Amino acid sequence: MEQLITTEMTRRILLLNLLYGADDWLTTEKISARLHCSTKTVLADCRYIEERWSDQLMIEVSKKSGIKLTISTFHSIHDIYVDIIKSSDSFTLMEAIFFHPNESSEEMASRVFLSSSSLYRLSRKLNNGLKERHLRIDSNPFVFSGEGERQIRYFFISYFIEVYGVHKWPFRFDKAALVQLAKKINLDFQLYLSDFRIIQLAFSIAVTLTRISQGFSxxxxxxxxxxxxxxxxxxxxxxxxxxxxxxxxDIDFDPQADWQEDFCYTVFWWIFGKDDSAEQRTNEVTEQLIHEVNNELKTSIDDASKKKLVQIIQNLYCYHKIYPYKKHIIYSRFFYSGKSIKQNFILFSTRISKALTEFEEKEGLPWKTFYLNEVLHDFMLYWEDLPTQLFNNRGKVSIAVLSDLGKEHAEVMGTILKMTFLNNVSVTTQNASLFDPPKGKPVSQRDLYVSNHHVEYMSQEKVVVVEDILSLKNIVDLRKIIEQNQLFAYTSAKQKAAASEKR
Structure with missing residues (x-):
């Protein structure tokens, strides 16, 4: 769907993704290689982004370090993506056709403030992007068409929730009343929808009623x-x-006689998306995911959480059976929550990712390709105390703290490490003073050595050099290294256990 915006803006979105997804500085060379453009273009795009959204972000450029993005504490990255979509002529036209179908080329050109030639050129561009979802725009009169009316509705449900989110509302129907109806349906069918998905269900109702009122069936x-x-x-x-x-x-609404049946056919996707094997298969998928997390990460789950997760996975399955396409156009709310989970819970996210990959290869349904971030998000949301369990059950990484400022300073560094990483680490500090430095490699072995100076007598693979007082960058780097150590230790232990069973 990136075809729906200009090449320049597509590159800027990718740049934004790279910078926002990075924990620290990125070199201009690395960015230009990823975006297949010159460093001069990268810097120009950075200036464009910062000037356009100066209230929402700041981009620092350093010849030594590279480029770094900081988002304002008063804004979300979501605001910027929405602004990109709303400022695009392609999306302006698409939304105009949705709300005002069957208008002539003259009427539509006047509505979106384009010449007739620009209008047709833009509609052809839209059709190139819509083709991957088996949709198209017919012109003069302008109207959406495709393999089925329900596909058109599902596309716009995804579009509107991405563009307007939970705070804005483009429809003439009363938002509060629709949200209340969505809550009622969620409760009646025990769908266990989060607040965000309840809003999504409200958008589904609004899109469906809009299309029915326009005479589409x-x-x-x-x-x-x-x-x-x-x-x-x-x-x-x-x-x-x-x-x-x-x-x-209270609105101009003159639909066909069976409009409430039409309404059900679109809105009640958990019923019409279910086939004979849906319940059994999604139960198996959920049970297997839960079993592998419990078995390998030493967690436990209560019956209420398990019931919710089974229903959530079934919701994903049924929705996909009706609409088997990516739900987002340029921005997914689950992408960044998934990224954070992968950073903070490497063992858990690796296990879920591997299992979903296996399901995808076996069944052909894009469990990992489409739904990894969403599944990670849902497991964290609906599995009672899962984050706490994952934190508490991690294997500890042994750390020795070394300092050329003396043992008192080493103790302070050790205290900071303990307070920061809690149950993930066991920390010891050097006993020697500054005037009695170690002569060689210490006898006791540790998984990791954290030092404020270069240590010549140790394997550099095990040494992390930090500031005298740990900086935010030091903590971020150490968190990754600690989790990687835990993952390595876990994998090694599992391989040894498997090898012993074969003997």
Whole structure:
């Protein structure tokens, strides 16, 4: 979908992703290699980004260190991505066609302030991007079409939640009433939706009612649906008829007679996306993920958490069966939460990633490719006390602290390490004073040596040189190294155990 924006803006989005995803400075050479452009272009793009969003971020450029991005504490990276989308002519046109379908080229050109030639050129560009989702824009009159009406609705549900998020609302329907209805449906069907997904369900309701009010129908698709009447009965639409009638009574709404059936067919994806094997398969996937985390990371799970996770995985499966495409256009809210989980819980995220890769290879459904970050997010959200368990159950990395400022300073460094990494480390400090430095390699072996000076008599692979008082960068670097040590120790222990079982 990057085709929907200019080449320059696509490169700037990738630059933004690189800088935001980095924990520290990135060299201009590394960035230019990743973006396939010159260092001069990288610096120009940095200036453009900082000038355009000066209230939201700051980009530092250093000849020595490279480039570093800092986001304002008053803003989210999400605000910048939304601004990029909203400022694009492509998305302006796409949204105009959604809210005002079947307009002539003259009417649409006037609405989006483009010439006729620019309008057709832009619509062709949009069609190149929409093709991967089997959608297209027909022109004069301008309208969306594709393999089915429901696919069009699902595309726009994803689009609107990405662009407007939880705080803004582009529809004429009452947002509070739709959110209340979404909450009611979530509770009735025990979907265990987070607040974000409840808002997403509200967007689903709004998009569906908008398309129905415009005269678009899923009638042909409903006729081809297996066991349609049985599934429709499961929706229990009578329970929501009063709410739906109240939503549309104050607006120009003249839909077909069976519009509430059409509504169910789109909104109740957990019913219409389920096939005979869905429940059994998603149960197996969830059980296997939980088993591997429990077995290998020494965690435990309560029945309520397990029930929620089974339902969440089933939700992902059923939604994918209906709409088997990436949900985001340029920005996923789950990408950055997944990134943080991978950084802070390497063992857990590695285990989940490996399991989802195996499921994907076995079934063909993109469990890892599409849903890794979302699954990591959901496990952290719905597994009671999982972060605490993962912290407490980590194997400890033994650290010896060395200082050329003396044993008192080494003790201070050791205290900071203990306070920062808690149960992840066991810390000892040098006993020798500055006037009695060690003559050679210490007898006691440690996984890691943290020192404020270069240590010649030790393997450099085990030594981390830090500031006299640990800086934020030192702590970030040490966290990665400690988790890598834990992962290595865990893998080695597992390999030894497997080898002993074969004997």
């Amino acid at each position: 899923t009638e042909n698709e409903m006729k081809q649906e297996d066991c349609f009447e049985t599934k429709l009965t499961q929706c229990q639409i009578d329970r929501y008829s009063k709410d739906l009638t109240a939503l549309v009574e």
